[in-house]
Amino acid sequence: xxxxxxxxxxxxxxxxxxxxxxxxxxxxxxxxxxxxxxxxxxxxxxxxxxxxxxxxxxxxxxxxxxxxxxxxxxxxxxxxxxxxxxxxxxxxxxxxxxxxxxxxxxxxxxxxxxxxxxxxxxxxxxxxxxxxxxxxxxxxxxxxxxxxxxxxxxxxxxxxxxxxxxxxxxxxxxxxxxxxxxxxxxxxxxxxxxxxxxxxxxxxxxxxxxxxxxxxxxxxxxxxxxxxxxxxxxxx
Numbered sequence: 381x382x383x384x385x386x387x388x389x390x391x392x393x394x395x396x397x398x399x400x401x402x403x404x405x406x407x408x409x410x411x412x413x414x415x416x417x418x419x420x421x422x423x424x425x426x427x428x429x430x431x432x433x434x435x436x437x438x439x440x441x442x443x444x445x446x447x448x449x450x451x452x453x454x455x456x457x458x459x460x461x462x463x464x465x466x467x468x469x470x471x472x473x474x475x476x477x478x479x480x481x482x483x484x485x486x487x488x489x490x491x492x493x494x495x496x497x498x499x500x501x502x503x504x505x506x507x508x509x510x511x512x513x514x515x516x517x518x519x520x521x522x523x524x525x526x527x528x529x530x531x532x533x534x535x536x537x538x539x540x541x542x543x544x545x546x547x548x549x550x551x552x553x554x555x556x557x558x559x560x561x562x563x564x565x566x567x568x569x570x571x572x573x574x575x576x577x578x579x580x581x582x583x584x585x586x587x588x589x590x591x592x593x594x595x596x597x598x599x600x601x602x603x604x605x606x607x608x609x610x611x612x613x614x615x616x
Contacts, residue, residue, distance in 0.1 A: 393431045394596070395538035398531045400429065401589045405485065405565075405582075406475075406518065406528025409467040418459050421445050430588075432595035441588045448581040463578060470579035473572050474565065482571070483564035487525035490557040490609050498523055501607075505553050509533070512545055527561055530554050531589070547602050555597060556607040562590040 391399055403417045420426070427438040449463055475485060484490075492499030502525045509516055509524065516533050518526040524533075530553065537546040569583035597604065 391535060391539050393429055395535045397430050397592055398538065399535035401585070401592065402528045402531030402535060404528070404585050405531065405589065406526055408471050409464055415459075430592065432599055433591055437591060438588075441584050444584040445581055448578050448584070466576055466578035467581060470569070470572055470576055470582060473576075473579070474568055474582055482568035483561060485527045485561065485565075486523055487527070487530075487553065487557050487561075488523065490560055491607055493610050495610055501525065501553075508549070508553065512542075525553070527554075527558060543600075547600055550593075550596065550600075551602045551604050555593065555602065555604045557609060558593055559590055560609050562586045562593075
């Protein structure tokens, strides 16, 4: 089964949150398919999409995300073409390049001693997915251990009720490195925001993702495999 075949309307709140995070952290905002996700953050009942987090925390992060939309005076609180262009630039700086990425979104960069793509950890993930009939491709065409892609896979597993596999995916292939990555992404976003304030959008999104994963780990009592992190930006 391909994770991209699932209709977003089939997700429960936990799956919806993972799906939104996966889309935000893997899809270029220049892609109009991301519009419903961006507009999702303007909803007054956004906190209902994050049942594991406190309403206060979700509202605080939502306010900060909306504030980045208002950094474009013509936006009026609604994503404008100018704001989207600024966010596209930030996305390229954080996820594409051509300059070296301060916070690479692929697990193998953190888990492999040489900090390379397609390492042993990527092959282990591919074996896990293949063994359970899961077909996953990253929007950028890169390896499957892209953080955003992994969130989309996790969302799909919740929609299928395959919660035992969700626990394994999180404990073995996501949580061992995700918090180091999200902290690196938060810092890199703030650095870029000095020149492009819209980039702060990704800082708040990284915080939302980290809080969601922490809550999910606690709620599901997930046992996380301890793995050594090698990327220089990793926070041990």
